[in-house]
Amino acid sequence: MNIVACVKQVPDTEAQIKVKPDGSGIDESGIKWVMNPYDEYGVEEALRLKEKFGGEVTVVSLGPARVMETTRTALAMGSDKGIHICDPALDGADAYTTAAALAAAIAGIPHDIIFCGQRAIDDDSGQVGPILAELLGIPQLTVVTKADLDVDGKTIKAIRPIEGAQLLIEGTLPCVVTAQKGLNEPRYASLPGIMKAKKKPVDTKDAAALGVTVAVKAKVARFIPPPARAAGKIVGGDDPATKAAELARLLREEAKVI
Amino acid sequence: MAKGVWIVTEQRDGVLRKISFELASTARKLADQLGEEVCAILLGSGIEGIAGELSKYGVDKVYVADNAALEPYTTDAHAMAAAKVVKENDPSILLLGASIQGKDLSGRLVGKLATGMAADCTDVKIADSKLLATRPMYAGKCYGEIVFSSTPQMASLRPNVFPIVENPKAGTVVKFDPALDPSQLKTKVLEVQKDTSGKVDLTEANFIVSGGRGMKGPEGYQIIEGLADVIGATVGASRAAVDAGWRPLSDQVGQTGKVVSPNLYIACGISGAIQHLAGMSSSKYIVAVNKDPEAPIFAKADYGVVDDLFKIIPELTEACKKLLAE
Numbered sequence: 001m002n003i004v005a006c007v008k009q010v011p012d013t014e015a016q017i018k019v020k021p022d023g024s025g026i027d028e029s030g031i032k033w034v035m036n037p038y039d040e041y042g043v044e045e046a047l048r049l050k051e052k053f054g055g056e057v058t059v060v061s062l063g064p065a066r067v068m069e070t071t072r073t074a075l076a077m078g079s080d081k082g083i084h085i086c087d088p089a090l091d092g093a094d095a096y097t098t099a100a101a102l103a104a105a106i107a108g109i110p111h112d113i114i115f116c117g118q119r120a121i122d123d124d125s126g127q128v129g130p131i132l133a134e135l136l137g138i139p140q141l142t143v144v145t146k147a148d149l150d151v152d153g154k155t156i157k158a159i160r161p162i163e164g165a166q167l168l169i170e171g172t173l174p175c176v177v178t179a180q181k182g183l184n185e186p187r188y189a190s191l192p193g194i195m196k197a198k199k200k201p202v203d204t205k206d207a208a209a210l211g212v213t214v215a216v217k218a219k220v221a222r223f224i225p226p227p228a229r230a231a232g233k234i235v236g237g238d239d240p241a242t243k244a245a246e247l248a249r250l251l252r253e254e255a256k257v258i
Numbered sequence: 259m260a261k262g263v264w265i266v267t268e269q270r271d272g273v274l275r276k277i278s279f280e281l282a283s284t285a286r287k288l289a290d291q292l293g294e295e296v297c298a299i300l301l302g303s304g305i306e307g308i309a310g311e312l313s314k315y316g317v318d319k320v321y322v323a324d325n326a327a328l329e330p331y332t333t334d335a336h337a338m339a340a341a342k343v344v345k346e347n348d349p350s351i352l353l354l355g356a357s358i359q360g361k362d363l364s365g366r367l368v369g370k371l372a373t374g375m376a377a378d379c380t381d382v383k384i385a386d387s388k389l390l391a392t393r394p395m396y397a398g399k400c401y402g403e404i405v406f407s408s409t410p411q412m413a414s415l416r417p418n419v420f421p422i423v424e425n426p427k428a429g430t431v432v433k434f435d436p437a438l439d440p441s442q443l444k445t446k447v448l449e450v451q452k453d454t455s456g457k458v459d460l461t462e463a464n465f466i467v468s469g470g471r472g473m474k475g476p477e478g479y480q481i482i483e484g485l486a487d488v489i490g491a492t493v494g495a496s497r498a499a500v501d502a503g504w505r506p507l508s509d510q511v512g513q514t515g516k517v518v519s520p521n522l523y524i525a526c527g528i529s530g531a532i533q534h535l536a537g538m539s540s541s542k543y544i545v546a547v548n549k550d551p552e553a554p555i556f557a558k559a560d561y562g563v564v565d566d567l568f569k570i571i572p573e574l575t576e577a578c579k580k581l582l583a584e
Contacts, residue, residue, distance in 0.1 A: 013513045013533035017399035026400060037514050094374055095365070121513050122396055125377035130333070130365025139444035140333055142362045145507070157448070161508060162358045163459035168449035169332075175444070181514060182507040218374025218411075220402040226394070226539065227401075232560040243563050244573030247545065250561055252581050255543045257465075257522045258489055 001055030001153060002110040005046040005079060006102055006132070007039040009063055009070040010122040023222040025092070035070045038117025041179035044186040045147060046115050047078045053153060055112075056080045060105055062090060062098060068202065075197035076189030082202035083109075087214075089207055094218045095123075099131035104210035107136060111174055112153070118143040118178040126178075133176035141171050145182035149173075260409035263289040264349035266299045266340055266367075267312065268359055270331075274308055276422070276462065277355035279315045281415060283423040284382060285353055286316025291384040296427075297321060297349065301339050303329035306431065313429020315422065320429060321347075323436040327443065330450065331359055334443045337366035339436030344371060344410065351389050352410035353382070357417055357461070364414050375412035376404035378517075380419050380540060389413065397513035397536030417462055418519045419540070457492050460511065465491035466520045468511055468538070469499055472527015472548060472567055476504040481568065482526060485575040488582065494518065496528045512537035526567045530555030547571065 011017065012034040018027040035043075046057045059074040061067050062085040071082045083105050090101060106114060114136075119126035126142075133140035141147070146159035156175060160167045189197070207214055235250065237243035251258045263285040267278040278298075285296045295318045300309055302324065309320040323339045340363070344352060352367075354360040356378040368375045376391035380401075383390050389411040391404040404413075460466060467486045469479055479493065486493050495505035497512050511518055513533040523541035527548060528534060535558055538544070546559035547567045556562045563570055 011396065014531070015396075015399075016532065017396045019400050026396075095377075096368055096372065096374060099369065124393075124395055124397060124517075125375075126361045127365040127368060127375060127377055130362060131369040134337070134366050134369025140362070140366065141445065142333075142365075143358060160358075163462060164453045164457075166451040166453070167447055168451070169445055170448050171445040181510070216374070217372075217408040218376055218404050218406050220395075221390075221405045222403045223395075224392075224401045224403065226398055229539070229544075229558055229560075232544070232556070232558075232562055234556070234562045234564060240565055240569035241573045243565060244570050245577045247561055247563055247570075247574060248577035248581055251522065251543070251545070251578075255522070255560065257543055258578060258581065 001049060001053045002112045003046045003049055003055060003057045004106055004111050004114040005039070005043045005057060005059050005074060006114065006116045007043060007059055007061045007070055007074050008036045008117070008120045009033050009061070009067045010036045010120055013121065019223045019225050023224060025223055033066060033070070035073055036117050036120045038119060038179055038181070040186040041181065041183040042115030042117055043074050043077055043079065044184045045179060048184065049113065049149060053149070058083065058109060060102060061085065062101055064091065071202055072197050073189060075200045076193040077187055078193060081200055084202055084204045085210065086204050087206040089214045092219065093214065094216050095125050095127035095131055097214055097216050099128045099135055101207060101210060101212045102128070102132050103135035104212050105205065113156070113173055114176045116176060116178045118180045129176050129178040138174045138176060139171045140176045140178070141169055142178040143180045144177055145180050147177055147183065260348045260350040262295050262297055262347065262349040263292065263351045264297045264299065264344065264353070264410065266352070266354045266363065268355055268357060269300065269302055269305055269308065272302070272305055272308065274311055277357050277360070277417045278312065279422045280417065280420040281353050281355060282312050282315035282317050283425070284415060284420045286423070286425050288351060288382065288384055292387065294350070295319060297347070299340050299343055301328045301336050309431045310429060313427045314424055316425035316427055317429055318427050319432055321432050321434055323434055325436050325438065327438050328436065330447045332443065332445050332447060333362055333366055334445055335438055336363055337370060338438055338442065341367055341370040342437055343434050349410045352412045354414045355417060356414040360414050364412065368412060371410065373408045373410055373412055374406045377414050378416050379413045380416050382413055382415070394540070397517060397533070398539050399532070399536055416519060460492050460494055460509070460516045460518050463492035463518065464521045465489050466494045466518060467491045467524045467526065468494035468496065468528060469526045470496035470528030471498040473499060473504065479505065481571045485571055485578070488575050488578050496534050525555050526571060528555055529553045530558060
């Protein structure tokens with residue numbers, strides 16, 4: 001079975017995000033970079049499929065040179081080889097361009113199932129997985145918390161929570177599956193795994209090598225800090241009952257929400 | 259030249275979802291600035307009768323595909339139908355909901371239409387006759403203003419953020435053939451398991467009461483459930499509480515959980531880790547109840563109570579009960 005896991009490198013969830021004074025981007029100094037948490041679930045699921053069905057896991061990443069570290073992490077977890085798409089022309093690429101580059105890289109290798117995180121916690125757009133599926137002409141099963149591949153390896157059943165319900169959906173392979181928290185508990189890279197990862201092959205490619213024309217269709221014209229919230233008030237009172245009654249009164253009379 | 263502001267509506271079991279009216283109202287506002295029409299796409303089976311509801315919120319034309327293969331929603335069928343009618347009509351702007359279904363569909367459409375898209379927007383406006391979309395990034399730690407160089411200019415709107423405005427139009431219904439190719443329908447829904455609790459999903463809730471590490475254990479949530487029942491709220495949780503196994507994953511609010519924007523968010527025993535704040539800071543009113551006066555959550559709260567939540571919440575529940583009975 002040929003399994004692909006797409007990984008992105010993102011600032012970790014504790015990172016403070018500061019916008020550059022000219023609004024052209026975020027200040028990357030001091031940021032700790034990690035594998036996108038949702039991609040970790042994808043890599044873990046890819047490794048479990050490999051353990052069950054045999055085959056190979058190829059990890060595909062996109063981004064500047066620092067992304068090699070995240071690629072190596074996925075290899076240290078147990079993936080077999082990597083493709084790192086690295087091209088300054090792709091910095092700040094929109095979802096379509098990113099997916100087009102990933103699709104070009106993946107189209108060139110055998111692929112039965114492709115895992116992506118359901119969204120990356122930096123751009124938060126959740127679009128790359130579906131666009132990738134469309135560009136490869138294969139179905140998508142998005143935001144899944146459980147994935148069961150049939151023994152014949154031809155169809156997959158997945159649990160997909162939606163607002164107020166949970167769906168059991170079925171798709172045919174090859175397909176793109178986007179991972180939601182709950183899919184599994186990602187393993188840590190072991191020390192021997194980390195040593196081995198250093199020797200695993202990673203193919204670095206630029207847009208030209210993939211035959212991708214970079215034409216960004218939606219771009220961030222300006223980054224801005226979040227709207228500031230006005231200072232709130234501390235609700236006073238001598239005892240819990242007084243404080244609670246005052247809070248209820250404020251919610252009703254001042255905020256008019258209850 | 260591309261013209262018209264289009265929306266992809268969302269219905270479930272023959273009922274239009276609230277996001278559809280948020281989309282219609284927002285599209286109307288944009289279309290009025292451009293002097294263009296609002297057109298809605300409505301997909302499903304046996305749904306022609308609900309098309310008229312959209313015209314109440316400013317929709318001029320509803321393009322309806324009524325076909326058994328469009329019910330229930332599957333990505334392949336809906337993307338094929340929507341892409342067909344969009345390509346035939348060449349709109350300048352295409353809006354969808356950033357609901358779970360909308361997110362699934364929008365990416366597929368971006369691929370089919372080879373265009374640019376801004377996801378999960380909290381503001382959209384017209385600047386120089388073009389769409390300018392504002393969206394939270396890094397779970398709201400910063401925002402980006404998105405501009406487009408292709409059409410349709412696509413944006414998905416965060417549920418619960420855009421106002422619903424009545425603006426009745428004559429509203430014509432245009433039926434179209436979705437021209438579905440059965441060989442291209444590669445996914446199907448085998449089973450729908452409905453949540454029978456009757457609670458509104460966190461992403462659509464107007465009221466949320468959330469508990470964190472300060473709840474001390476799963477039993478602590480009983481008092482939160484009590485308050486939630488009285489004010490009609492949905493219960494949420496911090497990552498700490500979910501990771502401890504006190505609450506299900508679906509309750510998690512934050513950067514690696516759900517991003518919510520209710521009218522009222524009551525944070526109980528939540529210190530306010532940045533990854534949690536990111537997921538709820540677009541709430542209209544925030545209340546924090548925490549023993550620790552230094553907790554970062556107080557910097558985001560409109561109303562803060564520094565006290566033991568196990569004493570405050572039951573009292574607040576009683577106080578709300580009294581006020582609501584008046």
